[in-house]
Amino acid sequence: MTPLAWVLIVGVAVTVAGIAVSAVPCTLRTGLTVQAIGVALIGIAGAAVVVGAASVGSQFSNSLGPTIGIDPLSGFFIASIALVSTPALVYACGYLSGSHHAPAIAVTSGVFVLALFGVVIARDAVTFLMMWELMSLAPAVTILLVSRNAESCRSVLVYLGSTHLAGVGVWLSMLALAHLGAFTDPHALAAQPTVIRSLLAGAALLGFGTKAGLMPFHSWLPRAHPAAPGHVSAVMSGVMIKVALYGLVRMLFEWLAPLPEWVAPLLLGAAALSCVAGVLYALMQHELKRLLAFHSVENVGIIALGLAASLLAAEAGQLQLAALAFAAAMLHTLNHALFKSLLFLCAGSFQRQVGKLDLDRLGGLLRTMPVTGTAFLAGSMAIAGVPPFNGFASEWLTLQALVQLALHGGQASAPMGALAAAALAATAALAVFCFVKVVGLVLLGAHRQKVVASSQEVPASMTGPVIFLAVLCLAIGVVPAIALGPIGHLSPYGPLPASATGLTLAVPGSGTFAPLAVAAFIVGCAAALQLARRRAGTTAPSPMWICGQVPDNRLAWTSAGFTKSLRLVLAVVLRPRRTVSVELDGVLVHSVVHESEVPHLFDDLLFRPALNGILAASRVLRRTQSGSLRAYLAYLLITLAAVLAVVRLGVS
Amino acid sequence: MVGNAPAIAVQLAGLAVAPLLPGTIQTIKARLQGRRGASPLQPYRELRRLWRKQSVAPHDTTFVYRLAPSLSAAALACALLVVPVGASTVGWFGSDMLVLVGLLAVARFATAAAAWDPGGGFSLMGAARDLMFSVFAEPLLLLALVLVAVGPRSTDLVRMASAAGDANIVSTPAHWCAALAFGLVVLVETGRQPIDNPDTHLELTMVHESPLLEYAGRDLAMLQWTAAARHWLMLVLAAGLFIPLPLTAPWSVLALAAAVAALCAVVALVETSLAKMRILRVPVLLGAGVATCMIGLASWIAGGTT
Numbered sequence: 001m002t003p004l005a006w007v008l009i010v011g012v013a014v015t016v017a018g019i020a021v022s023a024v025p026c027t028l029r030t031g032l033t034v035q036a037i038g039v040a041l042i043g044i045a046g047a048a049v050v051v052g053a054a055s056v057g058s059q060f061s062n063s064l065g066p067t068i069g070i071d072p073l074s075g076f077f078i079a080s081i082a083l084v085s086t087p088a089l090v091y092a093c094g095y096l097s098g099s100h101h102a103p104a105i106a107v108t109s110g111v112f113v114l115a116l117f118g119v120v121i122a123r124d125a126v127t128f129l130m131m132w133e134l135m136s137l138a139p140a141v142t143i144l145l146v147s148r149n150a151e152s153c154r155s156v157l158v159y160l161g162s163t164h165l166a167g168v169g170v171w172l173s174m175l176a177l178a179h180l181g182a183f184t185d186p187h188a189l190a191a192q193p194t195v196i197r198s199l200l201a202g203a204a205l206l207g208f209g210t211k212a213g214l215m216p217f218h219s220w221l222p223r224a225h226p227a228a229p230g231h232v233s234a235v236m237s238g239v240m241i242k243v244a245l246y247g248l249v250r251m252l253f254e255w256l257a258p259l260p261e262w263v264a265p266l267l268l269g270a271a272a273l274s275c276v277a278g279v280l281y282a283l284m285q286h287e288l289k290r291l292l293a294f295h296s297v298e299n300v301g302i303i304a305l306g307l308a309a310s311l312l313a314a315e316a317g318q319l320q321l322a323a324l325a326f327a328a329a330m331l332h333t334l335n336h337a338l339f340k341s342l343l344f345l346c347a348g349s350f351q352r353q354v355g356k357l358d359l360d361r362l363g364g365l366l367r368t369m370p371v372t373g374t375a376f377l378a379g380s381m382a383i384a385g386v387p388p389f390n391g392f393a394s395e396w397l398t399l400q401a402l403v404q405l406a407l408h409g410g411q412a413s414a415p416m417g418a419l420a421a422a423a424l425a426a427t428a429a430l431a432v433f434c435f436v437k438v439v440g441l442v443l444l445g446a447h448r449q450k451v452v453a454s455s456q457e458v459p460a461s462m463t464g465p466v467i468f469l470a471v472l473c474l475a476i477g478v479v480p481a482i483a484l485g486p487i488g489h490l491s492p493y494g495p496l497p498a499s500a501t502g503l504t505l506a507v508p509g510s511g512t513f514a515p516l517a518v519a520a521f522i523v524g525c526a527a528a529l530q531l532a533r534r535r536a537g538t539t540a541p542s543p544m545w546i547c548g549q550v551p552d553n554r555l556a557w558t559s560a561g562f563t564k565s566l567r568l569v570l571a572v573v574l575r576p577r578r579t580v581s582v583e584l585d586g587v588l589v590h591s592v593v594h595e596s597e598v599p600h601l602f603d604d605l606l607f608r609p610a611l612n613g614i615l616a617a618s619r620v621l622r623r624t625q626s627g628s629l630r631a632y633l634a635y636l637l638i639t640l641a642a643v644l645a646v647v648r649l650g651v652s
Numbered sequence: 653m654v655g656n657a658p659a660i661a662v663q664l665a666g667l668a669v670a671p672l673l674p675g676t677i678q679t680i681k682a683r684l685q686g687r688r689g690a691s692p693l694q695p696y697r698e699l700r701r702l703w704r705k706q707s708v709a710p711h712d713t714t715f716v717y718r719l720a721p722s723l724s725a726a727a728l729a730c731a732l733l734v735v736p737v738g739a740s741t742v743g744w745f746g747s748d749m750l751v752l753v754g755l756l757a758v759a760r761f762a763t764a765a766a767a768w769d770p771g772g773g774f775s776l777m778g779a780a781r782d783l784m785f786s787v788f789a790e791p792l793l794l795l796a797l798v799l800v801a802v803g804p805r806s807t808d809l810v811r812m813a814s815a816a817g818d819a820n821i822v823s824t825p826a827h828w829c830a831a832l833a834f835g836l837v838v839l840v841e842t843g844r845q846p847i848d849n850p851d852t853h854l855e856l857t858m859v860h861e862s863p864l865l866e867y868a869g870r871d872l873a874m875l876q877w878t879a880a881a882r883h884w885l886m887l888v889l890a891a892g893l894f895i896p897l898p899l900t901a902p903w904s905v906l907a908l909a910a911a912v913a914a915l916c917a918v919v920a921l922v923e924t925s926l927a928k929m930r931i932l933r934v935p936v937l938l939g940a941g942v943a944t945c946m947i948g949l950a951s952w953i954a955g956g957t958t
Contacts (some may be wrong), residue, residue: 007683012816027719027727034878036735040853043659055698055719093724116775138764154682154808219708247937253905338753365711366714366716367712367714377716381761382759384761384829385757386754387751387754387755387757387758388763392754394658396750396751399794400748400750400807403758403794403798403801406798407798407801407805407806408805411956414949414952414953415949415950415953416799418795421794421795421798422791422794422795422942423791425753425790425791425794426790426791428753428757428789428790429783429786429787429789429790430787432760432764433759433783433784433787434755435761435765436761436765436768436779436783439666439716439765439768440764440765440767440768440776441716441768441771443716444713444714444716444717444768444769445712445769445770446712446771462723504746507748507805507807507954509749509805510748510805510807510808511746511748511750511751511806511807511808512746512747512748512808513745513746513748513751514745517744517745518745518755521726521729521730521744521745522723522725522726522727522730522735522758523727524726525722525725525729526722526723526725526726527722528717529721529722529726529874530719530722532870533718533721533722533871533889536703536704536705536706536707536869536870538706539707539708539718540709540712541708541709542707542709543710544710544711544770545710545864545865545866546770546865546866547772547774547855547865548775550774557771557776558772560777561778562776563780565780565781565784565931565932567936568932569784614874624874627742652657
């Protein structure tokens, strides 16, 4: 066995030992730390495979016996999982201390992380599906451990229901591919009729797309992610949905080739819908974790835009462009894992210190929790796609890929590329809008509750991981080459040109972006201006002016107020509901009650009618289950007669 | 780097010349309205006045409030060096149009977040409106630039400007559609009528000005320079990308200056002849711009995407 295989095995063994140790309440912290070390070791094995570009263990096999192995694509996802899970587990040391069911949550978190690794190192259909199910179940158990109120139970039910219904697609496509031998033979599917290939692609898109949170199958995501404890939300949003994207990448780029023609445009459409609608609904949320969950839908959309652009470019024969789009998608996968887990961990810290995360009841946390607050600000700028953070680097590459698709993709791809690029630009603007709102309501301004004013910074075990993630976000943003270098080799369409993976990102024949120079200039220039500002004398402290009015905290702006203009403009699409009831006491106004909400139209217009239809159909079917023995005997006879008739008629 | 020295000099001069543009627009506007108006140098006098004054920081504000003006100004300075004046740039940051979009986002994020720090109602009203406009203006800007990029097949602004130097582009419909759409973006980004009224003193109707209400002294000077830099950015870009200028000739800078001055006059004329629109009507106008871009795109595709 190679040394790397030993690192992997030792890593898994250490993690399992950590899980066992953390099951005992008094050794919880030790157990979680050991888990984190084990996960980091597995991550090192994965990263070594990506950098060395040499596979470890078995290749994919069509047999059903258990086989495992790491190739560069798996290695990249292993490294991403470890980069998020290690800080999350360290964070859990502080986060879980003193909470109910802490050992049980620590155990399920460890099992969850191992299941995520399991999916990406599985090299046969059965191991893959087993780990896939474990990955879906572990967070459900964790959510139920944290709270068992009606709302959590319902969230878990919706989560399990939709992932298992969609799981049919995963099972069907994986088992069929094993049966057809597509895991080993890249030409196996080419011999199959188009109908079979279309059915398989449809099943894979449905199964993996639902788990990844692609619209319109995302409905479970904003329910399940906020319900989980902080570090588990971080891993769910940061990497679990990425593991689903890993499955999608394997399917679309390796096993299902040649793809039916409709797949890439459909994926592009679903991705554009996910970006724009995901961020639009995020903007209308008033609870921090739910808002962040909707942003996961948006970012999965951005990643899928890159993947779809890659497929379309490859179909148009532009292999270099296809490789660029693929690298953009992978870089955004890593970036989103980092900044989303950073934001969820910070949200967990806020929740621990102030209780609820209702956006209108926070405020001023940057002053009481400066370290977590600054890290949260960095994460917000990263997710909003503001240079010099990492979100901009990958969004720039994705935009570049889409614009190039429009310019070089031929008549069919040109409008798709241009429209998708415009959708991504709108998404970026909406994300800035949304995170300005979040930063303002959470970190800045006056404290809106006493408990917020008296909140304190969390312990070092909880600030350390978020600082680590924030530094990574900045580092990849300033020097994307550290991530893009290894990622550049992952594409099935050949490596990225060297010019695109240096300190300056230069897309051949198109624009260049020098993140290091831009960052250095902005920081240097801003610092010089700050110095000049200081030289003018001390800054005078003063009360707020607001044009001569007296500041009144009751008039503080709310989340709904800040987004009202956009809500009014897009009322046709969003259909906000608003009721104002005035209670009169004689002629005096006694009280005014104002309620407003932006309903989630996907639930109201798509899933509820579908659910009602299913329930109605099952009510009809229930009539056949009368419980009477004679009825069942009659069914038996009818079936027998039908089978005999079929045999007699010679249908085989 | 030495061979590039004239380009660097022109580019850096842009940082200093930027306040001249809003000054020029105001002067021309005053003349059009039958007033004598202030000199085009008025913005410099205001910057000098503000630079001598002390900054203020309202109680309970954080580093976000104190850093925002420097950060916005730094981002716009970087953007000014990305946009080619004539046919070349300093080349430190590349000259990609998508980087430009990102740099504008930095400034927008910084000023809007800083409006939340004191939390005054008027500042936030303006910030929210500005962000709402950007949701529609940003895709419009991108589509307009994509339509310009179809000629050189590159998102590099230097190559796009060189391609626009060819007088033949005037005969392509896509170019005209892009120019119309870009005109709308210019009005949004520079905060001119009919989108926003730079002369207003009524806080309730302000958009770009109101997030600056709490600032004073050098902070306000930086923010005012940022607003002037936006004028420079947008008008130089409009002149470079949409007006066929002989960029290789030795007097190309003069030609560009004349084009920018002409555009200033157009902006002043638009501002004199149109009243400010209702804020909720602005997205409809920008939507019309998107439709125009779609027509341009269709004409390009119908022409065989060559």
